[in-house]
Amino acid sequence: GWPSEKARAAASRADPVIDAVTVFDDLASALADLNFVFATTARQRDGFKSVRGPVEAGRLLRARHAMGQRTGILFGRERFGLYNDEVGLADEIVTFPVDPDFSSLNIAQAALLMSYEWMKSGLEDETKTNFSGPDMKPASKEELHGLFAYLEGALEARGYFRPAPKKPKMIDNLRAVLTRAGFAEPELKVLRGIISSLDRFSPAMPRGDGSPGDDPRRLPAAAARARKAEAARLAGAGKDDDIPPLGGKGTDND
Known part of the structure; x- marks a missing residue:
């Protein structure tokens, strides 16, 4: 029944739509104040009504709306759609170009498709999106050749x-x-950083907390030998400091 709290909970903040719903006793009463009506169906019907796809139907509804006409769309039941006499109350038919073996759409899908085409028909630019990717300056040939x-x-x-x-x-x-x-400048910097890391580090000597210069395995041989000699000298100096002087405290002269 209606009103339905379940429908309101599923409406995702579309309360104005739920609040504007009017329930009629019959279809003829629901269509009485409309000037033009589409009936949605997946089946070919006998009769003389024009059949349009959703894109054309959305544009036609928008054009009639701009002329001040009240328009509507009939959606059928979830299980078997609209009866023939109900389709007969509409001016034209709209059908979706889907796989004939799976032509049936549930009412939520059908309403979504027609709502989207209605919205799209009012856009100045159908290719425009609500947000876009970053505006990055294309890399110059000099920068690209440097990467090469x-x-x-x-x-x-x-x-x-x-x-x-x-x-x-x-x-x-x-x-x-x-x-x-077609790289942008920031993208080339990322690539150069990757190449630099691969150039300086390897699985045998992966990157750690320190810089490459902190690992003696990455130093030139001469520098490594110099560090080793300095470490040995400091170690030797430390041992000499531990030997007490002659005559000092801790010797046999005590």
Whole structure:
């Protein structure tokens, strides 16, 4: 029955729609003050009524509304739709281009489709969205070429370009892939950061809490030897400090 608290709970803050609902005793009374009515159906009906798709129907309803006409859409029952005599009270038929083997839509889906087409028919630009992605400046060719050089240098150091005679073609393919993507400036920075991380770290020496310079395995051999010698010197100095001087406290002269 109506009013229905269950319907209100499912309306998701659409209380004005629920509050505006009017229940009539029969269909003819519900249509009495309307100037034009569409009947929704998935089945072909006998008769002389025009049949339109939802896009065209939405535009037609919008045009009639702009002329001051009152319009409506008939939706059938969940199980078997509208009776023929009910379709006969409408001016035209609207049907949805769906798979003939699965042509039946429940009433919620049918109402959603027609409501969407009605809303869309009133938009100045049907391609406009309520929000858009970030506005990023496209990368310059200089920045893109810099990425080429940086990546190719990292790959060269790891022997990627093998066999050597195929290197020019491999570079051409690599540049073609990177050029086609149409990167923005921030995206190139992300890629350079990824390449830099792969260039400096490896599974054997992954990135830790410190910088690469804190790990002696990443230092040049000479610098590593220098650090090792300095560590040994400091360790030796610490041991000498533990030996008490002659004649001092803690010796046999006590």
